[in-house]
Amino acid sequence: MRHDRGVRETDPDLLIDFEDVALRRGGNTLVGPISWKVELDERWVILGPNGAGKTSLMRMAAAETHPSSGSAFLLGEPVGRTEVRELTTRIGVTSALLGERIPEREIVSDLVISAGYAVLGRWKETYDDVDRDQALEMLESMGAEHLADRTFGTLSEGERKRVLVARALMINPELLLLDEPAAGLDLGGREELVARLAVLAADPDAPATVLVTHHVEEIPIGFTHAMLLKEGLVVAQGLIEDVITAENLSSAFSQSIALDKADGRFFARRARAAGGHRRRAE
């Protein structure tokens, strides 16, 4: 949408509205140019090989870094012309980097509660019951309420990941960005997290969500849209059924990929060369 003087405006239903956005560092383009729109009720997955630009895109979506070029709106506000804090207090983020920064001795419930205060730039020695109740509710939504009194350092990797999602939800974000939340989890941990994220995806009150992953197996049921990235550019984006196809995955991962779907989930593997067995037998 443009108004008369050529300055772009955004649609109020768009939480992310990027037009030809790119991020460059030291003469290299990390990602872009990319045009991308995320609406209120959408759940996106961003998929692509190592180095494709997924985290760079997430950092711009989290208002952690400004695009080097292009036009970007987040939560209806023009990036670059809006106080960063005004945006970051409304966006829930989890990433490996965030997890690494958490002190081992931090009590889980305090960690979740403090998210609300951290984004507001406040600090309290003791928290109110209402804060505690909300933190427990968020932990419960991730199946982690029993961990409330534990220290972060004693949690398994899967438990940590679920606690971090609960923490991101604590600020009642309008946009939830999950950068590789299932990385490093064992099969049980991954399935537990994916199931929790499917429940969240199905909740009409849950924020618009963007999930970054390397694996189609980590896409929770109920995710609506997908973007495939390769070398900083979009291979395909749109409705998940149209984007997560063997053809698009083969293009993004530069090898022949076979794709299966079962119970609303995706499963991928390298396709066996046609006639390979026969050739060897001859």
Ligand SMILES: Nc1ncnc2c1ncn2[C@@H]1O[C@H](COP(=O)(O)OP(=O)(O)OP(=O)(O)O)[C@@H](O)[C@H]1O
């Ligand atoms: N500060 C930087 N300066 C120069 N290049 C960078 C910088 N940060 C990232 N890159 C490069 O930009 C590209 C995209 O990186 P990015 O971390 O966004 O990819 P990714 O898809 O998240 O990768 P992975 O799946 O491995 O986490 C990579 O080639 C990376 O080496």
